[in-house]
Amino acid sequence: MAAEGILPSVGSVGDSFDNALAESVNSSYKTELIDHQPPYPGAAELSLATAEWVAFYNRQRPNGYCQDLTPDRAEALYYHRQRHPHTEEALR
Incomplete structure (x- = not known):
């Protein structure tokens, strides 16, 4: 990209500000x-609360970006379809 004069990101290296899905999360x-x-009260409590929120977000919360599946279920279906490309399965 650099050879063509294209910038890979409008944000600083390592941030997610130019990624719509990451911004939504x-x-x-x-x-x-x-x-x-x-x-x-402190970083330890915030870290624990963050881990619990991420677990909830990935395992229980349907997401419109994932066709109203949980991210865990969408990922499982993706890899299932990679291993078994000719099978039809229900989304849920």
Whole structure:
């Protein structure tokens, strides 16, 4: 890309600000875990709450980007389809 004068990202290296899906997840995280909760007493408590939120987000929460499946289920279906490309299975 550099040889063609194309910049790979509009953000700084390592951030997700130019990725719509990541921005959506970041927004949900801030809204659900940070903005509407009392302040966490320390980094350890925030880390634990973050891990619990991520587990909920991936395992239980349907996501429109994943055709209203949980991210875990969408990933499982993706890899199943890679191993068995000619099978038809229900999305749920």
